[in-house]
Amino acid sequence: xxxxxxxxxxxxxxxxxxxxxxxxxxxxxxxxxxxxxxxxxxxxxxxxxxxxxxxxxxxxxxxxxxxxxxxxxxxxxxxxxxxxxxxxxxxxxxxxxxxxxxxxxxxxxxxxxxxxxxxxxxxxxxxxxxxxxxxxxxxxxxxxxxxxxxxxxxxxxxxxxxxxxxxxxxxxxxxxxxxxxxxxxxxxxxxxxxxxxxxxxxxxxxxxxxxxxxxxxxxxxxxxxxxxxxxxxxxxxxxxxxxxxxxxxxxxxxxxxxxxxxxxxxxxxxxxxxxxxxxxxxxxxxxxxxxxxxxxxxxx
Numbered sequence: 001x002x003x004x005x006x007x008x009x010x011x012x013x014x015x016x017x018x019x020x021x022x023x024x025x026x027x028x029x030x031x032x033x034x035x036x037x038x039x040x041x042x043x044x045x046x047x048x049x050x051x052x053x054x055x056x057x058x059x060x061x062x063x064x065x066x067x068x069x070x071x072x073x074x075x076x077x078x079x080x081x082x083x084x085x086x087x088x089x090x091x092x093x094x095x096x097x098x099x100x101x102x103x104x105x106x107x108x109x110x111x112x113x114x115x116x117x118x119x120x121x122x123x124x125x126x127x128x129x130x131x132x133x134x135x136x137x138x139x140x141x142x143x144x145x146x147x148x149x150x151x152x153x154x155x156x157x158x159x160x161x162x163x164x165x166x167x168x169x170x171x172x173x174x175x176x177x178x179x180x181x182x183x184x185x186x187x188x189x190x191x192x193x194x195x196x197x198x199x200x201x202x203x204x205x206x207x208x209x210x211x212x213x214x215x216x217x218x219x220x221x222x223x224x225x226x227x228x229x230x231x232x233x234x235x236x237x238x239x240x241x242x243x244x245x246x247x248x249x250x251x252x253x254x255x256x257x258x259x260x261x262x263x264x265x266x267x268x269x270x271x272x273x274x275x276x277x278x279x280x281x282x283x284x285x286x287x288x289x290x291x292x293x294x295x296x297x298x299x300x
Contacts, residue, residue: 059138098144127196
């Protein structure tokens with residue numbers, strides 16, 4: 001009797017279990033499919049047409065919502081993308097337009113002040129749970145890039161994740177990169193106030209191959225016949241006048257300066273900013289200024 005009852009339960013639940021396994025959609029999207037589709041349609045996206053791929057992103061500084069990345073690729077290689085913000089406890093969903101067949105909105109998603117306000121609303125009261133890189137990576141995820149994890153923003157050839165702090169400690173500017181496709185990346189600069197509220201953001205596209213130097217060519221030297229090694233003739237000494245020697249020395253210095261130009265300082269050494277290798281968690285810990293030398297004049 002007991003075995004028969006268990007067999008009946010499994011038989012009854014089999015269709016539901018198979019549907020859940022084949023659906024491949026996050027549970028959040030399944031429960032609010034209608035509202036998501038209607039909200040996306042307001043911004044010009046038809047989720048019922050074509051094959052849309054869906055990826056769910058969870059950010060630690062946004063514990064009350066899930067971010068759904070929708071992507072559709074067309075036959076000509078273009079794509080449409082959007083982010084849907086779904087409250088976990090139920091409520092009104094939000095839509096962040098990212099791409100319309102490779103065309104950005106009038107204001108690109110990362111630069112839109114509307115998204116600044118939305119991000120600050122979503123992380124309100126939760127900013128202290130993450131680092132500056134957590135906040136920045138979650139903003140990139142909100143606007144359609146990355147996975148929301150700062151551990152995945154380190155890309156070979158791209159600028160390493162850094163945090164810049166202004167002299168007064170009021171603004172934190174975070175620089176990092178997210179991968180775009182197989183051969184490119186996007187450099188982000190996201191600025192926050194000392195309480196973790198987003199102020200502004202900017203992006204710049206780059207290529208993972210741009211920073212690669214050409215291979216070093218080393219001439220091949222035959223080692224089979226060491227006795228045939230050429231012997232250089234000594235250079236005869238030339239005695240020049242003092243004026244001629246000074247002119248020759250200046251010309252050599254000028255030529256050396258042209259061949260070896262001074263190296264430019266990295267962006268983290270800009271005037272008014274200083275590099276922090278290990279950024280503090282928000283709200284920020286003020287980094288004290290280094291002690292200044294005394295103005296007293298030492299006696300001779």
